[in-house]
Amino acid sequence: MRQLTQVFLAVVLVSAVLLYTISGLNSSQGYSSGNTLTVFNWGDYIDAELVKRFEKETGVKVVYETFDSNEAMMTKIEQGGTTYDIAVPSEYTIDKMRQEDLLIPLDHSKLPNLKYIDERFMDLPFDPENKYSIPYFWGTVGIVYNPKMINGKKITSWNDLWDPDLKNEILLIDGAREVIGMGLNSLGYSLNDINKDHLKEAREKLDSLTPNIKAIVGDESRMLLENQEASIGLVWSGVASEIMYENEDLEYVVPKEGSNLWFDNMVIPKTAKNIEAAHQFINFMLDPEIAAQNAEYVSYSTPNKEALKYMPEDMVNDERFYPPPALTEKLEVYENLGKKNLAYYNELFLQFKMHRK
Incomplete structure (x- = not known):
């Protein structure tokens, strides 16, 4: 018993020394529990150098965690297990979080750089007056393809994917909204359609695409398309930009029937403990030069109109990734369909995936 007590005391002593040492190191760098910021973002969705710069300029230590889906x-x-101070959800999730009282209203007076955001991307239905969210990146859902691998064919429409010559050539995103949405768009229906007859029609049409589908995948689509193991992929525009940089034979198109215009925005969740630093971080990311550096690193489209001046001309003039208002006005933002309708989308998507087996 005496030996156990001595071991216990030794463990407590070592733990205390470690805690003291860590605390001392943090204090020497200007960090304390009161100026730590916890950021929750998508993987590889920020230039790490900017995080270091923010820490150096503000004395705020950033704890950075990632997620792989809005859900x-x-x-x-x-x-509520972790006190996230910043999160970066997509538009329909922001709407859900807003309705479920999971967000803290923003103080726009602490965000002077908000003036640099393009008005096209402000005051959208998922967050009127941007009370809870600030645009981070935006883009489209479309088709990336390699003309050399499909005998020079040019793809301009969702319906082009049903060409019998494209057997076993197509990669799809493993996402219900994207795939069911593709089926709906190909029939001329809205991406936010909740008519069950239309949704069943879309799923049945997707079933007929099965011979052309090589796989339904996640991030591995990048490698498969870069390495020419598939010729066509349903992708987000930022992914397309990344893989086109690696393989110049690839093209990207937003189909003429329409597609998704998506937004990822910065929000302050109700779990936040450092609301002041959260506003500092958002305003920092809205600085035009910071936003430009981040956009070049991530390869997605920045909503910061002033940042475009600091970016390569060939990047900002590429209408595939910075489409003009005439095109963006034709695209649809995903709406929050509600749990019941979203469950039905997921059910149809699962049926579609089971049909392939």
Whole structure:
């Protein structure tokens, strides 16, 4: 018993020394529990050099965590186990979080750099007057393809994917909204359609695409397309930009029937403990030169109109990734369909995936 007590005391002593040392190191760098900022973002979705710069300029230590889906992010915030100060959800999730009282209203007076955001991307239905969210990146969903691998064919429409010559050539995103949305758009329906007859029609049409589908995948689509193991992919525009940089034979198109115009925005969740630093971080990321550096690193489109002046001309003049207002006005933002309708989308998507087996 005496030996156990001595071991216990030794462990307590070592732990205390470690805590003291860590505390001392943090203090020497200007960090304390009161000026730590916890950021919850998508993977590889910020230039790490900017995080270091923010820490150096503000003395705020950034704890950076990542998620791989809006649903996973929202679940963690709902559970409240971690005090996230910043999160970066997509538009329909922002709407859900707003309705479920999971967000803190923003103080726009602490965000002077907000003036640099393009008005096209402000005051949208998922967050009127941007009370809770500030644009971070935006883009489209479309088709990336390699003309050399499909005998020079040119793809301009969703319906081009049903060409029998494209057997076993197509990679799809493993996402219900994107795939069911593709089926709906190909029939001339809205991406936010909740008419069950239309949704069943879309799923049946997708079933007929099965011979042309090589796989339904996640991030591995980048490698498969870069390495020419597939010739066509349903992708987000930022992914297309990245893989086109690696393989110049690839093209990207937003189909003429329409597609998704998406937004990822910065928000302050109800779990936040450092609201002051959260506003500092958002305003820092809105600085035009900072936003430009981040956009070049991430390869997605920045909503910061002033940042475009600091970016390569060939990048900002590429209408595939910075489409003009005439095109963006034709695209649809995903709406929050509600749990019941979203569950039905997921059910149809699962049926579609089971049909392939």
